[in-house]
Amino acid sequence: MIDRARRVFELYGFASLDTRAVEPLETLLAKGETSKEVYLLRRLQADEADSSDSRLGLHFDLTIPFARYVAENAGKLQFPFRRYQIQKCWRGERPQEGRYREFLQADIDIVDRDTLSPHFDAEFPLIIADVLGGLPLPRIRVQVNNRKVLKGFYQGLGILEPDATIRTVDKIDKIGPDGVTAELAGYGVTESQAKLALALAEISSSDTSFVDDVRKLGVTDPLLDEGLEELAFVIETAAEHAPGLCFAELKIARGLDYYTGTVYETKLVGFERAGSICGGGRYDNLAVSGNDRFPGVGISLGISRTLGLLFGRDALAASRSVPTCVLVALPAEQDRRAANRIANSLRSRGIATEVSPSAAKFGKQIRYAERRGIPFVWFPQTSEVKDIRSGDQVQADPAEWAPPPEDLHPTISGSFD
């Protein structure tokens, strides 16, 4: 999954970036509501008086470190700047299925100076589909929305606290429509306003018909127009390149506060209740350096979440537990050098090879291979190679023999639905 992500990200021109695990606490807490989840560091033998390290924490996502990196290195970067970053993140939250205190994320982002063209927002669902489509995973469904649609609609409705309303409506799957209406009433949203806000949240389509559905609710606002245009472009582009992939889902908002426009969530079909495996969006105000602003858009693929979910449900299986394709058997310990030469010959042609750890009886050496799923055993004294699954044994030259391509590397297979 990591290799596939890297390969596809690079095919789309994203450069690799790696940032330190640690950021100043004020950077981590500048945006968002995750302060409770941050791990702080201190040196075991730190002087009580030495507080220089005392405000460092482990990053809890890769977007904030990236924004810090861009602001710090703006003078050296070429904009628009596209990078990918595959690293661990840490959050001190309660672990559960698909949620861990340490987890691996694969992020891609594009930032530009001053303004970032909206066409970039349409690229990300296609790239993620390209990554995941090449893997033995369930089909995905990318849900897209635009916060300008939500904010513009609520403003147009006359709601005074549109940002709070976004957060409240986002809880609809947890607390239900009545819960939403009650919470909205708490800060002055009327029942008729709440009704329309809930009607908006119900709109969903795989084409641009959602625009008419929103218009029919009769609310107007310039920000709403802008959001609808941007969202329609993302959905239209996706419908052309990958039909059935993307849906406009007007109830989606994302938890993090720094999103300002497009937002993405992604579900594995058949595993919807496990939540989003890949989310992101546009953040126009996250990276700032003096008077310079670096708006960005990006998406983050939860590698630990996806694999944790699927391995946890026994939906994935590996063909073997080691990379080794061939075990060179050892007739006697003094044959080790000759066996090493055979192994090196195979390795030089890309065939992963081990020499038997000891000159035990051949039956024991074959069991060494069997237990690990190594498909071939090489017998140096007769120059024969045996497929231990079928029992087929053939004469072979270590400078020429190759396994069938499907046996060269371990493979992963998935069983879903």
Place this chain on the structure above:
Amino acid sequence: MIDRARRVFELYGFASLDTRAVEPLETLLAKGETSKEVYLLRRLQADEADSSDSRLGLHFDLTIPFARYVAENAGKLQFPFRRYQIQKCWRGERPQEGRYREFLQADIDIVDRDTLSPHFDAEFPLIIADVLGGLPLPRIRVQVNNRKVLKGFYQGLGILEPDATIRTVDKIDKIGPDGVTAELAGYGVTESQAKLALALAEISSSDTSFVDDVRKLGVTDPLLDEGLEELAFVIETAAEHAPGLCFAELKIARGLDYYTGTVYETKLVGFERAGSICGGGRYDNLAVSGNDRFPGVGISLGISRTLGLLFGRDALAASRSVPTCVLVALPAEQDRRAANRIANSLRSRGIATEVSPSAAKFGKQIRYAERRGIPFVWFPQTSEVKDIRSGDQVQADPAEWAPPPEDLHPTISGSFD
């Protein structure tokens, strides 16, 4: 460097392993003298009374987490077990050239149950030479010793504190022979004993002639014999497979306390003063679970150290700053979909491609490519591709055209000596 390490490690049958960044403090401090360098974690909002997280620290190497993993999972593993692990480590020490508070290591280790055959010790220098020999790096020199030689020799000499003596003699490059003699005298080592200990430290050879040199010093001890035999085997194997790679250097000891036999250090030729870029050794007592012991041997390649050293001295250069090989130019914004189709066609054949971020004048679009080192620009309206370095421009079909192989991916070149 990471990819090359992975590829070679897998060719030798090492399976990939990743352990959490965090270990209980008692695991981290069970061996070794690095307690001052450990970073402890605590949650920002942790309850004062909640001490459950209070004794967790970031790992400072990959050997200790691996030993913990082996002891914990011994029932599920097949022995001998060989794994590689490429992860960040953290130490709270003062940063300097090649030493960082966060650094990336690539480790390979083999562990077995109860006993681990000495022939494994000879594999590691060859694997590391295979990894580094395939990269644009300076030549390496692997220095090997065996702690049994040192301990046996000191015991045979009648020294009462052989472990302390190992640590003192290890400082010879820092404090000189007189400093060593003075420090040894502090715990009762006589001048004539110190003279022989220093004579041992001077022995060095690229073949097994070191054995005779040690014998000539007239000290005998069963542990010394065992150590000499093991060390001779490592040097002999290396001399056969990679002449000039390995040297027996009897002054080498390694800083960490858990080594019990073979120890390795590796210098980049021309960068010797910067220290070892790759070290390790045998540890017979590190992984223990109840009455079971899991002796191991391994080596750790300092990726951050090596690259920090070479990039810091401008000894490495990349052919371009992005993976992109082709930029598809954009005549007008409405041509974006057609340009995307050309890009997808190239990507589907493994050619990293970007579409121009905007329909600016072609001169500006070409400069976008130039600034990033992207070698080719594709003009959709005439179906031509231009090598912007030479100016050559040819007709091309996106379903068939390919760049010269050397331009497909960015390359790194080194200039040393």
